[in-house]
Amino acid sequence: MAASMASTSLSARQGYAPARVAARAGAKPVSAARAPLRVVAGESRIGKHAVPVPKGVTYTLKDNLLAVKGPKGELEFQFPDLMVMTEEDGAIRLSKADESKKAREGHGLYRTLCNNMMVGVSDGFEKKLKLVGVGYKAAMQGKDLNLSLGYAHQVILEVPQGLKVECPSNTEIVVSGYDKVEVGNFAAIIRSKRKPEPYKGKGVRYADEVVLIKEGKRK
Structure with a gap:
């Protein structure tokens, strides 16, 4: 009893908080236990937008091979399997095939490339x-x-x-x-x-x- 009072008195005199005293003694305070952080892959601000097909431009899309034709010329490019390309009403949408690092890093890049092809053959x-x-x-x-x-x-x-x-x-x-x-x-x-x-x-x-x-x- 005396030893307990002496310990409490010592803690009070030295200004230790209960949790800090427990930490010094090797115990883990309840407040120290934290849930593990979850890292969620962010969506590309550029890649999430569909690429509009300009007026006067025609295209074909098969197995990620995109060929575009317009007033200024013709271009084609084989997009990698990292991208899933789908046709929408007057637009092409590029989505990530998976959440790999390469797919995340290339999402915005390939969307920009697709858009440049459309703008290039239409306006130059x-x-x-x-x-x-x-x-x-x-x-x-x-x-x-x-x-x-x-x-x-x-x-x-x-x-x-x-x-x-x-x-x-x-x-x-x-x-x-x-x-x-x-x-x-x-x-x-x-x-x-x-x-x-x-x-x-x-x-x-x-x-x-x-x-x-x-x-x-x-x-």
């Missing part, structure tokens, strides 16, 4: 670039894009099939086509021929690109 995509620098010029000659970029020679690029390149002025370039990836790739190739330098910004840049100019060394 374009990427604009501009040339900055004295004497820098661009012009189309037949199927080739000729660039004067300050080198001793001209840079000549053959325009890939399925793409169209226009030069509204000698310092502007517009790349357009129905395949978004091809449009972006060729625009990147053009830019790579003379990337913007950091001190005066001279070079080839995207029309919406912001080039950070560094301060030159002071004499």
Whole structure:
């Protein structure tokens, strides 16, 4: 009895709460027992939306092979078995075949790809670039894009099939086509021929690109 009172008195003097004293003694307080956490796979915000089929676009879908045709051209792509593709009224819906990591990660990606195919053959995509620098010029000659970029020679690029390149002025370039990836790739190739330098910004840049100019060394 005395030992019990002494223990209680010691706990009170040192400020231990009953649960804390029990923990120090090796016992597990009732409040410490918690239910295990459940991790629920989230639904892709992009993937959950069906892909609308634009007016004037026709398509065929068989065994996840999607072929689309529109005013701008034709595209086809074999979607993986990770996706289940179903036809709705004027739209295509992509669902996950299972809850695997690959299926969850690819859900939004493949939905975006499907949408890009529809938009590409109906409206197309374009990427604009501009040339900055004295004497820098661009012009189309037949199927080739000729660039004067300050080198001793001209840079000549053959325009890939399925793409169209226009030069509204000698310092502007517009790349357009129905395949978004091809449009972006060729625009990147053009830019790579003379990337913007950091001190005066001279070079080839995207029309919406912001080039950070560094301060030159002071004499």
